[in-house]
Amino acid sequence: MTNSPIGRRALLRGAAALAALPALAACGTGTSRSTGASVSTGSSAKTVAVRDSGGAYGEALKKAIYDPFTKETGITVQVANLDGAQVLAQINQGRPQVDLINITMMDGAKFIRENALEKLDLDRIKNLKIAKLPENQITEYAVSHSFYAQCMAYRTDAFDGRKPESWADFWDAKAFQGGRSMCNPDADLPELEFALLADGVPMDQLYPLDVDRAFKVLDRIRSGVKKYWDSGPLPGMLLTRQEVTMTTVWHGRLADLVKQGVPVAAQLNGARRQFQGYAIAKGAANLDAAYQLFDYSMHPDVQARLAMAYPSNPSSPLAYDKISEEVRNGLAGAPQYYDKGFDADIDWWLKNEAAVSKRWLGWARG
Structure with missing residues (x-):
């Protein structure tokens, strides 16, 4: 399980x-x-x-x-x-x-x-x-x-001392090179909010989510996503094995990696609670x-x-x-x-989760 x-x-x-x-x-x-x-x-x-x-x-x-x-x-x-x-x-x-x-x-x-x-x-x-x-x-x-907070995690040795500060940086494959990983809806809600934040939507104006706009932003990163994680440990494993340089993650999953000396850190700007x-x-x-x-x-x-x-x-x-x-x-x-x-808007997601997840699955298959 x-x-x-x-x-x-x-x-x-x-x-x-x-x-x-x-x-x-x-x-x-x-x-x-x-x-x-x-x-x-x-x-x-x-x-x-x-x-x-x-x-x-x-x-x-x-x-x-x-x-x-x-x-x-x-x-x-x-x-x-x-x-x-x-x-x-x-x-x-x-x-x-x-x-x-x-x-x-x-x-x-x-x-x-x-x-x-x-x-x-x-x-x-x-x-x-x-x-x-x-x-x-x-x-x-x-x-x-x-x-719990879903946020960005990255390898601290990947970007010549620079660190990503926002979801816009997560989407910027030129300035922050390397593979990405994002969440599969089997593990958590589709990450539409992060796409909208990357596209400049203010955090306090996210809801109701502009679904069409979010998927257009996701289109820009799809080729760089190496894996859609469906379990809590997987983002950390991908970072540890250097299969990706950045990933979305449940924040609490990073603590053990840091203790083990893995060069990873979290960016909590735009984290979803x-x-x-x-x-x-x-x-x-x-x-x-x-x-x-x-x-x-x-x-x-x-x-x-x-x-x-x-x-x-x-x-x-x-x-x-x-x-x-x-x-x-x-x-x-x-x-x-x-x-x-x-905070994730529970009411919005209760009304839209099924439709968004179905669309996400079709999008991920290309």
């Missing part, structure tokens, strides 16, 4: 074709030091089942959130590494295997259309007031806990425990602890003050970088 650090665009594809659903994979209780994050009390439930995407991100969640939560509350966290299509099919069949769902806010909107989520009682998530989340990240059915959130499955068996884990996860201390374990960008602005300077400076959500990027 291909995982992004925080979410995938293909989560809901193929739900109707699911014939069998896997069982939960249990996650043991933790021994990590707990924080002072408040947790609601009064539940008799001793287990909560949560969906996340597994991999290194799943291990970080276990270390930073699940194990400390178990130690503090006595509630065992069971983890299901299911994709969204599986979770949705389970809920539609009236037998959800998870209580709390870790999901992109965009895919959460798709779940809402399927009546697959519980309407939240926000009074039971008391740490929301402490976290001071932006209002647009709190909805009736899901609340953001973090975001997509938010990840929590939602509760319709018919959740352990509703009280789900609210307790939901509440616990929203506290700024807990969000900061996750960011120290994995390059995840907390949605709480207060969390960044609790992260070491070294780690904070490597996050796309750090104060010095935040205004350089923009």
Whole structure:
């Protein structure tokens, strides 16, 4: 299963074709030091089942959130590494295997259309007031806990000491020579915004996207694109093997490469943000425990602890003050970088993703 650090665009594809659903994979209780994050009390439930995407991100969640939560509350966290299509099919069949769902806010909107989520009682998530989340990240059915940024990455040894500053530079194959890689819609949304930014559209005037104009700009770079990546590690591999000099990438995927000494860096000008959130499955068996884990996860201390374990960008602005300077400076959500990027317009993409992805696939085939 291909995982992004925080979410995938293909989560809901193929739900109707699911014939069998896997069982939960249990996650043991933790021994990590707990924080002072408040947790609601009064539940008799001793287990909560949560969906996340597994991999290194799943291990970080276990270390930073699940194990400390178990130690503090006595509630065992069971983890299901299911994709969204599986979770949705389970809920539609009236037998959800998870209580709390870790999901992109965009895919959460798709779940809402399927009546697959519980309407939240926000009074039971008391740490929301402490976290001071932006209002647009709190909805009736899901609340953001973090975001990931899709941006430009490049080899620092490729351009005689120069570094690309904008998407226009990404498109400039004369000044910044070498192959390119861009995202396949199986991994994330088509990168129309980057094309429009390269063509001079101001960042605050991107939406509604001018699709025709974006594809004309994409035409200018198509011959230089050596690979369309469909998994999180692939852009880093292409850079490491010097198959390309520049690529789009999920920003969090660069941290390990830098630690390994690979000469790569990110350019966060024009980065596209997509938010990840929590939602509760319709018919959740352990509703009280789900609210307790939901509440616990929203506290700024807990969000900061996750960011120290994995390059995840907390949605709480207060969390960044609790992260070491070294780690904070490597996050796309750090104060010095935040205004350089923009939020993906979920409403626009919900209406247009299918048509744009179909057109993109035809375009990529030439």
